[in-house]
Amino acid sequence: MLMTLKLAWRNIWRNKRRSAVILTAIVVGLFGMVFMIAIMKGMSVDMLKTSIENGVGHVQIHEKGFNDNMNVSLNIRDPKYVINFVEDTPSVTAYAERIKARGLVSSPKSSTGVEIWGIDHVAEPDVSAVKNYLVEGDFLTGKKGEIYVGRSLAEKLKVEKGDKIVLMGQGLATEIGAGAFRISGIFESTSKEFDKYNIYINITDAQELLSMPGRVSEIVVVTESLDHVEPVTASLKEDLEVGGLEVLPWMEVIPLMYQMISLWDAFNYIVYILVIVAMAFGIVNTILMSVLERTREIGILMAIGTKPGKVFSMVMWEGFFLGLTGLVAGWVFTMLVFAVISRTGINISIWADSLKYMGGISPIIYPVLHWNNIFGSSASVFFAAVFSAVYPAVKIMRLNPVEAFRSV
C-alpha cells in the first residue's frame, strides 16, 4: 500500500507543468465556487437583516388575519395580556407595540398612499433600525403631532423638516381619521421605496387618529438570534393562538424573501454540480494523458507481476492526491483572499441607485462563509478529482501487456 501511495504521489509530479496547470484549475474552481456562494449568502443575509431591521423583526403577533389585509378592525384589544407572555418567553431580547394601517399623506404640492406606523419611540429602536436612518432633524420624542418621514417621500411631497403635512387613515369606527403633523425628522434607509411609503408617528397619535384607544395592531418581538426564532414562535403560539391571535415568524411575514433565500441556497447545489462536471472534464483529460503516456511502462509493470487491481488503485490514488493537493492549495488561497475581503467587503456602490430599488441591499457586501459552503465546495472538488480518475484507471487496468509493448 505504501509503495502504491509513493508511486501515485510521485507520478503526479512527473510532469510538474501539467500538474501545476490542473492544480491551478482546481484552485480557481474552488475559489470561484466558494466566493460566489459566499457572496450570495452575504447578499441574502444582508437583505434579510435589512428587512428585519426595517420593521419585520423576528416574530410578529397580530389578531388572526391582520397580516393578510391590515384591516384596523383586526387588532389586539388587550396588549398587556400578550406582553405578559412575551416577557415570560426565554430568548426574547426586545419587543414593541405598533399600530399599522394604510393611509394617505398630503402636502400643498402632492399626496400619496403610505403605510402608517404608530410606534413607541422608546421601544421601537430596540426592535428596528428606523431611528438609525435619521439624516435630518430628530427622531420621534413622544411629543404630540410629530411625524418622521423618508427622504424620497419628502421630495415627492416637496416638503422639508418643520413643514406640516396631513395624514388620513381608515378608523376603527369606519370613519376616516385625519390629522395634521409636523415633520420632526427625515430618514434615509438603503431602499428608496421603503423611504417613500413608510411614515412614523407616535403610537398614541395613531390610536387617536384611527379611533383605537388602548389597542395595537401588532407586537413585534426580537430574539437572541435567528436560531431562536422557531422555539420562541412555538412557545408564543402555544400561549396565544388559542385566544384568536396569530404568531408569525419572519419567514411567514415575508415569505417571498424566505423563498428567495431558500432558492439561492438551493442554487448552491446547481453550482456544485456544474463545477464537478467542468472540473472533472479537465482532470480526466489530464490523468488520461498522463496514464496513456505511460502505457509501455505500465505494461512492463504488469508483465513483471503487478496485478490489474494494483494498477487501478495506483491511478485512483493519483486522482486522490491531485484532488487533495488542489483542495489544500485552494483553501489556502481562498482563506487569504477572504481574510481581506471579509474586512473590506465588496463595494458594489456603482450600482447604488439600482440597489435602492432592490429592497435594500447595502452597497458593501460582506461574503458569508457557512459550514455548508465549506463542506459542499470541498466535497465537490474532491469528488470531481477522484471521480475523474475512474475512467483512466479502468482503461489502463484492462491493458494487455503484450499490446502495451507495441504501443509507441
Next chain:
Amino acid sequence: MMNNKTIIETKNLEKVYDDSKVAVHALRGVNLEVHEGEFMALSGPSGSGKTTLLNIIGALDHPTSGTVRVAGEDLSGFTKSELSRLRLDRIGFIFQAYNLIPVLTARENVEYVMLLQGVDEKERIERAEAILEDVGLKDYINTRPNEMSGGQQQRVAVARAIVSNPDVVLADEPTANLDSATSSSLLEMMREMNETHNATFVFSTHDRLVMEYARRLVKLRDGQVEDDIDKDA
C-alpha cells in the same frame, strides 16, 4: 553450468494472430527445452517469431495450440491472475526500454518485485542493496533512472530481474539501445550472474554480440526452429 532440470518446455507450439484480415502464423510447431543454468539466445530475422515465443514462455500470451510448461507447470489452464502470479514468482524480465519506474530510485525499483511478493522491508532492502552491489551499482542505490546512463539502467533491470531468484530470466533485445562497449559490459555482468547465481537466461536478439556471448543459440525462421547450436557440446 547446466544440469538436466528443465525450466521451460514447449511442444508443438503454434500461434496465429487473427487481428487483421490476414491470419499471421507467428509460430508453427515449436519444440524447445530450456534447462536450468542455460545462457541461451533466440535469434532470427524480424517476423521469425522470437518475441512471440518469448511472450508465450513468459506467460504473457497464450498459444493457439500446443503446450508450454514453465518450472514444470502446464500454463494452458492458467487464469490471468495465475499467470500474473507465475510471472511474479518464477520469471524475471528485462526489456529493451522502459524497464524501470522513473519515479523510483534504483533500490526502490529492485525492491518493487519483492514488495509484490510480500517480502518484509528489512530483507527487501538488504537483498536489493546486495544485488545492486553485485551488478556494480553500489554508488547508485538512491539514484533515479533519469540520472543514469542506458547501460546503468539495464544493470538495474538485471538486478530487479534476478533479485527474486526466478527460475528463468527472459530478456527481449536488452542491448538494442546500447553501444557495443556498454553492451559488452552488460553481457559480461549477466554471464557472471548466470555463473554465480546459476540464473537461467533466455535472450531474444538481433545483436551479434549477444549471440557470441550465448552458450546456446536457437535460430528461428518463419515461426520454426531452424537450428539449435549448443556451443558447450
